[in-house]
Amino acid sequence: MSSIQPPTNGIEAETADSTGVDSASDASEYTFEDVSVVMGTYNEAAAIGTVLDDIEAITDGKAEVVCVDGSSDRTPEIAREHGARVIEQAPQGYGVAVREAILAPDRPVVVTTDCDDTYPMEQLPEFLEAINAGHDVVSGDRLYHGAEAMPAFNRLGNHLFALLASALMGERVHDTTTGMRAYRREVVESIEWTENTGLSAELLIRPLMRGYDVREHPIAYRERAGETKLDPIEGGLAIAKSIVKVSLEERLP
Ligand SMILES: Nc1nc2c(ncn2[C@@H]2O[C@H](COP(=O)(O)OP(=O)(O)O)[C@@H](O)[C@H]2O)c(=O)[nH]1
Numbered sequence: 001m002s003s004i005q006p007p008t009n010g011i012e013a014e015t016a017d018s019t020g021v022d023s024a025s026d027a028s029e030y031t032f033e034d035v036s037v038v039m040g041t042y043n044e045a046a047a048i049g050t051v052l053d054d055i056e057a058i059t060d061g062k063a064e065v066v067c068v069d070g071s072s073d074r075t076p077e078i079a080r081e082h083g084a085r086v087i088e089q090a091p092q093g094y095g096v097a098v099r100e101a102i103l104a105p106d107r108p109v110v111v112t113t114d115c116d117d118t119y120p121m122e123q124l125p126e127f128l129e130a131i132n133a134g135h136d137v138v139s140g141d142r143l144y145h146g147a148e149a150m151p152a153f154n155r156l157g158n159h160l161f162a163l164l165a166s167a168l169m170g171e172r173v174h175d176t177t178t179g180m181r182a183y184r185r186e187v188v189e190s191i192e193w194t195e196n197t198g199l200s201a202e203l204l205i206r207p208l209m210r211g212y213d214v215r216e217h218p219i220a221y222r223e224r225a226g227e228t229k230l231d232p233i234e235g236g237l238a239i240a241k242s243i244v245k246v247s248l249e250e251r252l253p
């Protein structure tokens, strides 16, 4: 179990208001004013407006949004028009962008997503509720509901990554490469992150193997708006390598 404690006195999920955890009936719980939603953005003009509108609507404009952007299209302008904080960074891959994005905010809860309209921002309240229930990491599990919108090759790959990681860790996980997770900020700050394409798997494996309270949470997954930035073969090999490397590193004394 983690040494990290809930905000004050360990409020359980059942006490949360099911109509919206940001109603702040109990000041000891995190609300969306304590949440930063962060993402790497690379030529996502087709999706970013919808993604940021969804976050604004679901969180009543209370969550901060941070985009680490390497785009050559209108993505950063659209992000700024929506009130997001934009950090410019030359494109160097998924993990380089997301590492900067998770370390930039100073709010106590950090939520990652992709900027491609695949992830259900309407489930953000469930993620916050799970953090308020005491979990350190809440990981969106796309495969639980079947992930029909995912290309079949990627779906097979993701099942195999989960089996590989589970075998190496000795603990069953179901979706190691999901882009949607919530973290207590202490978790992301207390670990040194080394992976690029494999960062998403690393962000699940290292906390889990260090004894943090990590929970997978089923999520819906939609078809992507715009083009993927990840080559399935090259990216898949990089992810498999990261899973093996990170799991073995965490096993070493
Ligand atoms: N800033 C930045 N963002 C990136 C880079 N590569 C990918 N991204 C973003 O990271 C997220 C995940 O990439 P995506 O193409 O959705 O990967 P997929 O979900 O595996 O298809 C998206 O929001 C991309 O725009 C990069 O080199 N720089």
Ligand SMILES: [Mg+2]
Binding pocket: 114, 115, 116, 118, 179, 224
């Ligand atoms: Mg994506």
